[in-house]
Amino acid sequence: MFDKILIANRGEIALRVMRACREMGIHSVAVHSTADSDAMHVRMADEAICIGPPSSTDSYLSIPAIISACEVTGAQAIHPGYGFLSENARFVQIVEDHGLTFIGPTAEHIRIMGDKITAKDTIKALGVPCVPGSEGGVADLVEAKTLGEEIGYPVIVKATAGGGGRGMKVAKTAADMERAFQTARSEAKAAFGNDEVYIEKYLTTPRHIEVQVFGDGKGKAVHLGERDCSLQRRHQKVLEEAPGPSITSKERAEIGKICADAVAEINYAGAGTIEFLYENGEFYFIEMNTRLQVEHPVTEAIFGVDLVREQIRVASGLPLSFEQDDLKINGHAIEARINAEKVPNFSPSPGRITQYHAPGGLGVRMDSALYDGYRIPPYYDSLIAKLIVHGRDRDEALARMSRALGELIVDGVDSTVPLFRDLLEEPDLHSGDYNIHWLEQWLDRTY
Ligand code: ADP
DSSP: OOSEEEEOOOHHHHHHHHHHHHHTTOEEEEEEEGGGTTOHHHHHSSEEEEEEOSSGGGTTTOHHHHHHHHHHHTOOEEEOOSSTTTTOHHHHHHHHHTTOEESSSOHHHHHHHHSHHHHHHHHHHTTOOBOOBOSSOOOSHHHHHHHHHHHOSSEEEEETTOOTTOSEEEESSGGGHHHHHHHHHHHHHHHHSOOOEEEEEOOSSOEEEEEEEEEESSSOEEEEEEEEEEEEETTEEEEEEESOTTOOHHHHHHHHHHHHHHHHHTTOEEEEEEEEEEETTEEEEEEEEOSOOTTHHHHHHHHTOOHHHHHHHHHTTOOOSOOGGGOOOOSEEEEEEEESEETTTTEEOOEEOSEEEOOOSTTEEEEEOOOTTOEEOTTSOOEEEEEEEEESSHHHHHHHHHHHHHHOEEESSOOSHHHHHHHTTOHHHHHTOOOTTHHHHHHHHHO
């Protein structure tokens, strides 16, 4: 096992990784920009090292700065968290070339899943159901129009290099195709420097269901059920839950096995998430994320496992600490992603926290790097806290979420706490009856 791990991240996820390290008796090294000198992850780490100025490009994304920090501190492995360098295949290659361990999958797996066409081809060949669509990239408008007719409108044009919901355009009818195709291509070119696009059937009322998988890198893998992340705004998840309220145990076992077998087949190592759209009882693959996800705690809550601990174990060469049959669901968990943003336009609201009080009690977990007097810097993501609740069933989890939101105090900046309080009053949320468009429609009529 490693003696020392460097955490190449900040905020709540840096604390999350540090907590696992501490419980495993591993020293943690925090890295930080000059804007984060007073951040909680710096205070809580065994060691901290400044790696550059506020701009992420020169600090949290600076590969030379992070590799140097490992060499200076003697860290043997790097945990990337999510975001920043977590899905950067070049970084992983450089880490390995320096004799260090990257806590995550191989550079090759990251590269395959980072290109959506290659990812879809690979996943399809492994027997995972995909959204019907073009075979690979679409060369020109003529081909796009032919495909539109074949697949049947509406269709969606997507950038192969896409991410964060960019480079995606819907063509409702044949008349829309020219605009959708050209706009998706130019957006993709501008955002990713790669204008290759592909076409898929556009599903009109799906839910977003994702399957958590875990591989040992040696041909063995398990699944840890699904999360429902249908409550989204601009393709960004807002509230997540596990298990999915619309998924039966038979569906879970079937899709779970398909996903676990697929990643076992490619000797995948560590945590991964296979994302699907789910409509009329069918699953359609959209992408795979080769990292720990923001919403992993809801899975941890219902399975009683520590996914970060497991990532570290697998990266050190140990086998998985559980078999598929050991993994049993207990109750229901919900996560609210709390951002420092002003509703209704969701503009970032950095600044000083004048008062912070975290909720507590049975079944409540608060993953946050906030403290009284903390100054949220304007340079990074606006996620400030994840409130996770666990109950014996969905109703209990919802009641616990309302209760916990009532106890939570975040003063000094605008936050999405009041939005969650309003959301928890909604009958549709309680019935579990929503698809990926519901939240935006609710926001439009509520604010
Ligand atoms: P990104 O990597 O940019 O997040 P994804 O492929 O994961 O892109 O898709 C993000 C979101 O876009 C999905 O959660 C869904 O809301 C929407 N979407 C993507 N593909 C389709 C599709 N074929 N039909 C309907 N909605 C889609």
